[in-house]
């Protein structure tokens with residue numbers, strides 16, 4: 001396979017409801033879409049999930065744009081790859097970081113291979129599920145009562161897991177209210193996005209009494225050691241998100257016992273090759289994984305759904321339907337949920353069509369890079 005042209009474009013999509021997490025609030029999403037074309041005119045869309053602010057892993061949509069244009073694209077355009085598994089090593093060689101930028105092209109190349117072979121992306125990745133379990137990630141609300149009502153609605157809609165964002169001051173009282181009002185069986189978890197420290201772990205020890213499925217990334221975004229110390233004090237499983245940036249980090253998590261579950265976001269680890277390696281390693285270790293989200297448009301969601309169809313994705317993902325985020329998505333059909341499940345598309349490639357006309361209308365800027373054009377750093 002050979003990538004001939006790459007088009008980057010940014011869209012702005014307003015979120016239906018503000019999404020507040022401990023590290024910041026979003027009311028709309030700047031979305032970076034990529035279009036990848038081979039020499040035969042086969043083309044696919046992919047999405048770079050980097051957020052607007054450097055409050056997740058250090059990348060942003062603007063750093064990703066630079067990385068894609070100057071370093072990722074020149075390494076891939078015009079070069080022959082026997083299969084998409086060759087992309088990740090080629091992108092990692094003497095090229096540190098920028099994993100979300102790399103992932104956008106790496107995953108696009110998997111979709112391109114799926115198109116070329118006439119199979120679904122899920123099938124190419126080794127997916128075995130025909131549908132995946134759906135969870136919802138709820139932002140921090142104005143009051144415990146507001147969180148109870150939002151959570152109640154989510155359970156009524158059929159979500160199989162409700163993830164409550166927490167931060168100091170909006171934690172024990174909030175989560176306890178939800179547990180009390182919605183009952184002992186409600187499938188609840190919490191995600192702190194690094195808002196706590198070992199020294200101020202008291203709220204986490206109290207959350208430990210609330211029968212949460214897991215507590216996600218309570219401590220520093222790049223930490224494993226202190227999470228191990230915390231996990232020793234908690235019966236609730238710690239789930240790592242930010243800290244797991246590679247297979248090596250997943251191995252260290254198991255060695256140090258820093259956590260018992262991994263949230264895999266393919267963008268965070270550099271794409272599908274690394275995601276599958278982490279998935280396979282965790283399966284062998286008896287560590288459950290589930291697919292996280294980064295408020296993707298319907299394009300990025302297609303990639304998450306395909307990944308979540310692998311066998312060891314045994315907990316509901318943060319893969320909510322289009323209507324949870326947007327008045328109208330950029331793909332058709334939109335992503336929908338039936339009884340808390342989302343169907344894995346069977347069609348060729350990512351399995352949804354991109355509404356090109358709508359995307360043109362929403363585009364803020366675009367840039368086309370072709371084989372033969374040289375970037376920097378090559």
Ligand code: OSB
Nearest residue numbers: 056137193292293294295296318
């Ligand atoms: O920590 O999982 C997170 C969104 C942005 C940054 C970090 C996180 C999230 C989510 C969103 O939880 C989940 C979704 O896409 O629905």
Ligand code: MG
Nearest residue numbers: 191216217241
């Ligand atoms: Mg998280």
